[in-house]
Amino acid sequence: MRKLARSFYDRDTxxxxxxxxxxxxxxxxxGVKRVGKIVEVEAYLGPHDLxxxxxxxxxxxxxxxxxxxxxxYVYLIYGMHHCMxxxxxxxxxxxxxxxxxxxxxxNVEGRTQGPGLLCRAMEIDRRLNEHDLLSDDFFIGAPExxxxxxxxxxxxxxxxxxxxxxxxxxxxxxKGNPFVSRQ
DNA sequence: TGCACGATGAAC
DNA sequence: TTCATCGTGCAC
Numbered sequence: 001m002r003k004l005a006r007s008f009y010d011r012d013t014x015x016x017x018x019x020x021x022x023x024x025x026x027x028x029x030x031g032v033k034r035v036g037k038i039v040e041v042e043a044y045l046g047p048h049d050l051x052x053x054x055x056x057x058x059x060x061x062x063x064x065x066x067x068x069x070x071x072x073y074v075y076l077i078y079g080m081h082h083c084m085x086x087x088x089x090x091x092x093x094x095x096x097x098x099x100x101x102x103x104x105x106x107n108v109e110g111r112t113q114g115p116g117l118l119c120r121a122m123e124i125d126r127r128l129n130e131h132d133l134l135s136d137d138f139f140i141g142a143p144e145x146x147x148x149x150x151x152x153x154x155x156x157x158x159x160x161x162x163x164x165x166x167x168x169x170x171x172x173x174x175k176g177n178p179f180v181s182r183q
Numbered sequence: 184t185g186c187a188c189g190a191t192g193a194a195c
Numbered sequence: 196t197t198c199a200t201c202g203t204g205c206a207c
Binding site for chain 1 (some may be wrong): 199200201202203204
């Protein structure tokens with residue numbers, strides 16, 4: 001499996017989001033290698049995007065978003081679920097792609113249809129915040145073979161507070177894939 | 184130092 | 196539709 005390079009993440013966030021579909025998320029912990037195919041993502045376009053955490057400026061929690069591309073931004077939401085993002089574009093741009101759902105490929109148990117469930121199944125928590133995704137234990141790779149698929153564009157989930165930004169089609173998923181959280 | 188509020192998921 | 200549950204950010 002070919003690990004995605006830093007240059008993959010250091011590009012337009014919407015392009016990165018769309019190209020992350022079909023890629024493989026790999027996390028090795030406690031001697032177990034877990035692999036899942038990314039089937040649903042959301043793009044968060046930086047401080048001007050009212051739905052992005054970085055819209056409130058650089059804080060202790062969001063500093064990862066302001067950091068260099070190719071790192072994981074993992075945070076706790078609603079006091080009980082973790083969400084995993086991939087930091088994109090140049091340092092300081094504060095953009096990221098939220099991974100919303102994966103299709104189990106290897107050593108993944110339980111449901112994976114949603115950002116919180118995905119993190120639970122992949123054993124991802126805040127300890128992995130700021131982790132470099134070019135490392136050997138936590139990275140994203142390109143599969144040897146890719147099945148052709150169509151990409152569906154929809155508004156993002158749970159960001160109704162973001163005014164007109166809530167309407168933009170910044171959620172992308174593989175059409176017809178049964179592991180997508182919401183068709 | 185206190186408190187409102189989530190990029191969710193599960194139950195009702 | 197309601198609620199569990201807690202770290203973060205900002206008001207006071």
